Amino acid sequence: MAFGYNNIKMSAPICLINNTEDGGLEVCGEALEILDQITQPVVVVAVVGLYRTGKSYLMNRLAGKQTGFALGNTIESKTKGIWMWCVPHPQKKDHTLVLLDTEGLGDVDKGDEKHDVWIFCMAVLLSSTLVYNSLGTIDNTALEKLHYVAKLTENIKVNSNPKNDKAKYNTSTEFMRVFPSFVWAVRDFILKLELNGKPITADEYLENALKLKPGDSTNDVRNKTRSSLRDFFAVRKCFVFERPANSKKMMNMESLTDADLEEDFVTEANTFCSYIYHNSNPKTMRGGLEVTGRMLATLAQTYVEAISSGQVPSLDNAVESLTQIHNSRALTEAVDFYRSEMIKKVKFPTETQQEFSDLHSAVEKEAISVFIRGSFNDLEQTYQKELKTQLEHEYGELVKQNIEESRKLSRSVISQVFGPLEEELSQGTFLCPGGYSDFCRALERAIQQYKREKGLGLMSKEVLAAYLKEKNEVGSSILSADRSLSEAEQKIQEEKLKRDALEQQNKYLEEQRTIQEQLIKDQQKSHEEHIQQLKIKMEEENERSREEIQRTLDAQHKEQLRSMEEGFREKGLAMQRQMDELKEEQNKKGFFEKIGGAVLSVLDVPEKLVTSVVDYFMDL
Template sequence: MASVVPMEAPICLVENRDRKLTVNPKALQILTSIDKPMVVVAIVGLYRTGKSYLMNRLAGKNSGFALGATVQSETKGIWMWCVLHPLKQDHILVLLDTEGLGDVEKGDSMNDSWIFSLAILLSSTFVYNSMNTINHQALEQMHYVTELTELIKIKSSPKAAREDSAEFVGFFPDFVWAVRDFTLELKIDGCPITSDQYLENALKLIKGNHPKVERSNLPRECIRKFFPKRKCFIFDCPIYDKKLLTCLQNVQESQLEPAFKSQTDNFCSYIFSNAKPKILSGGIMVNGNRLGRLLETYVKTISSGDVPCLENAVLSLAQIENSAAVQKAAQHYMEQMALKVDFPTETLQDLLKVHTECEKEALSIFMKHSFKDENQKFQKELVQILETKKDDFIHKNEEISTKYCQTQLDHLSQSLREAISKGTFSVSGGYNLYKKKKDEIINNYRQVPRKGLKADEVLQRSLQSLAVTEDSILQTDQALTEQEKALQAEQFKREAAEKEKLLLKQKQIEMQQNMEAQQRTFEENIIQLKRKMEEERYKILEEQNRILDSKLKEQKRLLEEGFHEKAEEMNTQMENLQKQMREAEDKKSSWWSSALDIFSIGLMVVLPGARELIGVGLNALNRFFK
């Protein structure tokens, strides 16, 4: 990242050759390596209108994007420049400079339409750059905006296609119109107006039913409908010396017209302060990797002759991102467990405590980086992976403990085995000598620190391996009566049985502890899933409210302009949207219960220890989360 951002110069992101669009692999690699949120500003307009100069200024440079000084278009395709955002910490400002629209050398207007559409799809702020004034001709040159519903689909279903135009506002960027070499006075009926008022006045609909009037109104209607947040900047001529104008990148700031310099500073200040990070539907923050993957999908779709579908592109991205989120979360779990577990642990509970902590962190990482995980497919995959990794750590913990305990016990009992081999205890009174030596070894073994949870089991298995030898020493000891031998043998069996019972109880405790850990896993997954779903639902509701608010404002304006029929048509759209919002709120509880049930059933396979909680306590848990 440090070597790539900030970039020293722009690079071609989308190449336009032989009327075909392709993604530049080198630029894509730069883009996908950036994991920070992105403020994406794209500029579009007729060729030779000074788009590149504004983008260079946003980058804090006088040069970078090719300016050109002839009637030939310089920028081909889409060029990208990633710089550190001057105001938003840990954000990247991505500047996209597009080739000029209407270039006579291309001979294919469809190519322009795709460049225009890609700029819309990729940006969070879309700048349209034009010359002189916003008049009938300038609006006609914005005919690309009238084609967007034919070039972009919001949803994949045929039924939804008819409703796309009403939903575009929820997906489209903010709109800025930059008018260059503006020479008119900002006045209406002799009264001073702002540049924003100038734009809104230009977007007023013309009354009449003539086809020519309808054609004139179409770009106005589309801009108003698709871009509810609009801003306008006017720029004087930067410099009146034509010789200097042809090499603007070499002109000193002191040589620029003061008004132009001030206007440019205001434009940059507005973009830096108001341009939002790129966000997908549902509040999904876009970083470089996500933007790059979306671009690949869009260009691939366009190249195949199809129309880009936002829903399909996001779902395709979700598959890639969610899979990566699973790996990122699992990797974090592995690293933290390896760092925090001090092998061997004295009890299983010690290890499970660390597991619960690391699992919670891993799940949080997954939730942060995943989105649109339908039926929680990837979350269940993560649960399965973490459960397997947990079992691996448990097995490793047991192995380390067993190996260490066995090594210590072998070392401590070496002298005992040597004495047995020499027949030291095959004498009268040998059994008591043997017991004394054995007890000494056991006492020394118990003093060994950090043996781990397999200490008693290893000791018991070792004692069992000596049972035949011990019985032989007992039976051959002439100093003991038969009754004493029988009593000693009975005591040995009783002690062995008691120790086996204790080992069995320990196993049962460990099984219970593992079940409880699985129950905690289940509960934590439900808690974090619920939280994420609530956040997503809130963001969707926010989007719907913004769409509804924009439609209300547009309806009010239509009424003020006297277009009552068009205003009435918007009622149906708003009523449908309000109905959807009410239904979503009414179905909240039942929807959550259904999602919880489906997810819980899936977890039962992965977490058999949580079945009791799932089967018996699910209703209570559900009530708790309402």
């Protein structure tokens, strides 16, 4: 099996969540390793339903494969636990489609109702689209078999703190905001889609079946599942499939091609797949926070750990785990990426600071992107602020290294180029009449030879200026000893020595000012890049949050009208109160912009930015 960060290739499904010998659940390490490789957003489609109802066939179809998830041809349930298959999404670029095939519910060999509830809950918690697969028709019996839905509020919490009175947690509104879309796949359907003598769609068939029964409360057995489906799942869809083939052929479903199946079945199966591909959204947490494959792995672990410890899985706890684990990881990966890329790309020493800065800016931009893609719910930008600090430190250390490499190489070349001159000075060659002119010519020849040397880096002028400053006293001594020059001529030469030394020093200082100014620009550019990438991510999350709230409001409004029409006025009024609370949240001043405001305050450039940067690099 080969897989990569954005190129997952799984030849077959593997187990994601396994059943333990004591009846518990455990997450499989191999599946976690695969999910951990996926840094793309994931569209997660889970199928649930009674055992031996053909769930696995639909998952194989979505994977574009004939075989994969075990189909089986006996009364025995083939799938145990939850199995996973990750494939490139056929419609959404840069997304991975994660298919989850769950253990059949109601297996008589198991006889453990609680186990079925947890399997169902895990499918709801992990998926962005939940497919419920059943046989026959949607009637009272079928709805009774889907009683797991009514138990979701007992086994899933949005908030783990029951004393939190400020937010309206664990209401149907909150569940509707975070639960997946719901697709009911009715298999072996033999009825006509008609109601009161008129043709209806499969969706209308489902919604009619979910009408509350008059005379009962919403908590009565007949209405509880109906009410839960309507209250928890904002988006509902239905597909009805006729029997795919005769019983003999169905004994070997894995070997059958579309040509061997009933035409209407194939048509509906293709329509089903098309709907899933186009309408299943990426997995998100409350507030539009997008989930990647590696985050999905953390979710699976967090929920299973809660179940194993006897607790009720909490979405808030899951978000907290994702925040701590993946922000720390994103920070480390971004810094490591920056460090390794700079080491690979920079050839020390660079000729100019501008050259070095351009490399830094390009790599830093990618490093910030690595962090942004991997970060999650960094509301106060705590981790991004730390990233900014660490990247500045890494850059500062590399600038020091670049400077020191340039100094080291320049000094080495100085020793070589000026070696003959030093030899002549040690022998006293220039301590004679006319020696000063000879010294000046020899010095100029060495200077020009040094300047012709390539690849010395940005400190070559500084090293040369320091060397020539040392030679000023030597030149003055030679000038004083040269009796061929008059006193006036000596004074002229002395003035020229001072001018030359000052000129070299000014060139060096100008070079330092250029470096410092560039470093200041680099930090400003870095700040702007952090802000730009963060704003883009926030805008995307805010848009998803808007869509989440609007989708919930639209669904609640629809359900409110239906409840009132069906005579359940109290339920309709309760939904109105929940809608009002959600609208209040939506309309709060700066609701969607509040995070954006924090960006400028937390990542803002300090007032003494220029001074601090100059002071920092002046010590170099």
